[in-house]
Amino acid sequence: MGSKKKEVALQVNISTQELWEEMLGSRGLTVVDVYQGWCGPCKPVVSLFQKMRIELGLELLHFALAEADSLDVLEKYRGKCEPTFLFYAVTDEALFGAVKCPPREKDGGEDGDTVSSEKTCTLAIIKPDAVAHGKADEIIMKIQEAGFDILLNEERTLTEEEMQVFYQHRAEEEAFDKLVHHMCSGPSHLLILTMTEDTEDAVTAWQTFLGPCDPNVARREYPESLRAQYGTDMPFNAVHGSRDREDAKRELALLFPSFKFSDKDVEAPQDAEAQTVVSESI
Structure with a gap:
């Protein structure tokens, strides 16, 4: 009798601190949909991230769901009704090479692939x-x-x-x-x-x-x-x-994923030595 293929999960439901730390240590980009128990995850975006994960590769993009009330680390997001997505990246040179976006033509010079500013943008x-x-x-x-x-x-x-x-x-x-x-x-x-x-x-x-x-x-x-x-x-x-x-x-x-903000615009997380918060929005 032929063996069943193991089904690959396109998303992980984070319910414990241990699973949280394990998921955020995954190599690549991890997107966490922080939801409230009384309203549930953002369904339209769930299907979009699942599609993106299949297209980009299961090792490069990870998608997780986390209920704010179940994890102390998400305490500040409790009681909110707006969709909340947290982005964490664990990268190395090989990964950067694999996920680097193809350069687009930009006005203002040949080296326009990366733009930075010290001012508010x-x-x-x-x-x-x-x-x-x-x-x-x-x-x-x-x-x-x-x-x-x-x-x-x-x-x-x-x-x-x-x-x-x-x-x-x-x-x-x-x-x-x-x-x-x-x-x-x-x-x-x-x-x-x-x-x-x-x-x-x-x-x-x-x-x-x-x-x-x-x-x-x-x-x-x-x-x-x-x-x-x-x-x-x-x-x-x-x-x-x-x-x-x-x-x-x-x-x-x-x-503009390659846009670099000044330090006053983006604050690094206090408790993430191995991870880098790419962006955090509500």
Whole structure:
């Protein structure tokens, strides 16, 4: 009688401190979905990470579920209703070689594969609707005139998988599928912004310059804002901006994995000598 093939688990449910330490010591990238017992894990993202793990390799990407109430190390995440994902990496030179992303063409030089900044940075996206209408260059000029430095400007078409994770906090909204479809419908301009003089927080300044999400509201209340000038209606509001610093870190880590933050933007974990927290977002 033939032996049954051993089924490989695509995710691990961490229920003890011992299993937590063992999982976070795994070579490669470990993604931990921290959930609450009363609401459960984030189901749309579970299937996405399972697919990614199959495509990238079982030894390079690990996905785990952890209930906040069952582990003391997750105490600070208890009682939250927002999706929470923690990223831990145990790497060596061989692993870096295996998972290194192919370089993309970037404006601003041949060595644009790694970008770093000591200033506070935020993400800006000139969306497919504005690009299709030929407004990208005009918007970029206005961004620079408003006192922003553009550290990187990359034009590319975003994927459905990227946008599902990018907008995971809106997954329960009725307009989620329409938003994801729009963001993948054509080329966008992805920009990393900071302030020229660094006299104010780039995230806050960019949000103010964008105006309200709804272009109709923006035209009534902030007629000089970018969304008032270039947006039509929801979700075609021309430009995106990170809501706050935590959101900026999460979005930049997703779309620009090689971007290096300054020490003031990312704090290393206190109790992880073997692991490095790549990003942690709520």
